[in-house]
Amino acid sequence: MHQALDESLQYDTYYPSGSLQLFNHLPMVLGALTRLGAPPTALRRQLDHWRELSVPARPSQRAVPPLEAVLADLLLSAHVDAFHAAIRLAYALQSGHTGEERAALAAWLAKAPAASSDSQVGPAGPSGESGLHPHSAVPQPQTLLRETLAAVRADPRLGMEPAGGTLIVTRLQRAQALPAFPDYARVPQLSLDDLAEASLAVYLATHDFTALHLVTGTHAVRELINVAHARGLALDLPRILAAFWRAWLAAFIAIRRPAPAWDLVHAGSASEGDWEAAVPTLSDSVNDHRIKLADAAREEWRHRGWPGYALCLQPLGAAQ
Template identity: 70%
Template sequence: MITVQGIDHLVLRVRDLAASLHFYVDLLGCSVERRQDEIGLVQLRAGAQLIDLVTLDGRIGRAGGAGPGREGRNMDHLCLRVDTLDEPRLRRWLERQGVTVDSYGSRYGADGEGPSLYLFDPDGNELELKGPPWPQGLHEALDEAQGYDTYYPSGSLRLFNHLPMVLGALGRLGAPLQAYRLQLEHWRRLGVPASPLPDPLPTLEEALPRLLLSAEQDAFHAAIRLAYALQSGHAAEQRAALAAWLAKAPEAHEEAAPRTLDGALSLRDTLAQVRADDRLPLEARSGTLIVTRLQAAQALPGFNDYADRPRLSLDDLAEASLAIYLATHDFTALHLVTGTHALRVLIEAAQARELDLDLPRILRNFWRALLAAYIALRRPEPAWGLVHVGRADEADWQRALPGLFESLNDHRIKLADAAREEWRHRGWPGYALCLEPLGAAQ
């Protein structure tokens, strides 16, 4: 009996060996494992498999007759599994190298459904680069989630539908199918039927630079949803998330004077001044929406004095957000952590597409929202010391997963996911403290 364990190697007949080596080695990252120049053979390592290149005039290549062409191709296509596939960034890089890049989509392969990009090698052979599969069950769950509107009623309020976001978080955390079902059944009791999406809808490339100027929209939820949608690879959810943000985003306008990131003080020192400013007291208002509390803080005398005061970077905003959350474990502060994560994801997505961003305004506007949240929280002492002290590793999140998968607290799940992604990106051990079931994360 025969038991197939996998493909061992593939042999390609090539016209120009140097051009093919440049493509497969320099661009795609294969390595030369073995050469037999006397027969015109170079063997390349491609993960666990080999790609053999044979020249048309070599002993092996001559046996195949004419070289590959439009009317006589070596094969239909070769699929290479890659560790990640950031399509916009990869497409632009390949095109700058002179590679012909074709269509992108979600396609099925040996590991399941996942992102896929077609391109052509120097001999016109079609290749498919196949990224990691989408999390099992995520796309099916997001299909079902498309049936619900952006908002749902809660008494006299209209609240943002968190279902697509928590599904995205569960997907990244590697949740089992029953965790998706738990959330879907919960939101089935809350949701209302979806309204039709606007048609036509601007593309992501057209809309994202303007949308990022209002990342605080709907208490950061619009940005968080779009960030999860982009990472999910689910086309319908990406359109729905884009439409949800566009429906509420303010129109872009020119500012009287361009803002910069070069304020007079560090963000830490600015928050210390805010703590000491007697013009900025705000009474605790339980049961009030985050958006309402932020608006009340922004209306206080003296608020605008701090709008341009600190020097800003995305790291500064992330550090302050985490320090404020660790000091309070408050619901509003939790959104600062998930919001700064979404902001990073979306800025990176825009940069990968080479979009023209007004980064100073984006960060200044986010700072204004963070400042308002800080005042709404009654200006606590940020827990700066907890951000960088201690240690964290993947095992911290692995231990928390069973409880997260059984939880109906979607904010707790999104916080744990965002904290892990930011810890992986920044290495700050304080993100592991977001796993503690305290306050808003109970």
């Protein structure tokens, strides 16, 4: 893996796709395949595939500070580049590759200032009034996440039409610009477990491309919080979760507020053998999102024990 990451560092953080600049997934998929136990041939397949897509890395003279100096603040902008900055850094730290750690940190820092200012969760208006309709079902203090999502689904002010051919980031920005969005931006009772369960429930209900990133993004945030704790860093967890929830909510609205498949999260059974059986197929695939989802799902299943994570191995929708 370190040899593969050495090679991947010659490529830029972004690559062109028509008029769009997309995030280069090569270092992340190399980490996912390695953690899944894929053979070296799978890493070479990814390197060959991404060589055709990527462009040379642009030189940077910006100094990269130590991780300990910036991680607590960076976690306030875990939604940067549709969660990819956080996902890449989580994989980089897991890899133990110094060059990739610095490159991943630099990529996030390049976007963090603007993202941090966008992620603050403040009052809806100058007076703190939300402008609710008299009979609105907007959640009140102490409302649980499931109840909040039910209210979001029922609110006609949060309707969005599909926006094909646009970046996830663009769709999230459009959702956040809806006048009713601030009414739901604060959920007092919020935990990472809540967000993980909702992410998996939404993905299993839709197999949607954006929903896939909620699963992998939530996993990355958990890993980075663990890194921060292991290094003795002080974190403002309520603020981190509030910022992440704001992006999560925008994604949920952008994919048209599907009914989460709560039952699928906890039904059935799962075992290590489910992932072991999938490794040959994943190794032959160049669908980096399918591979990263499978890896994140296994790690989350190991942590939480929810059998629904094994359903992420199904080649459906975004994981085809």
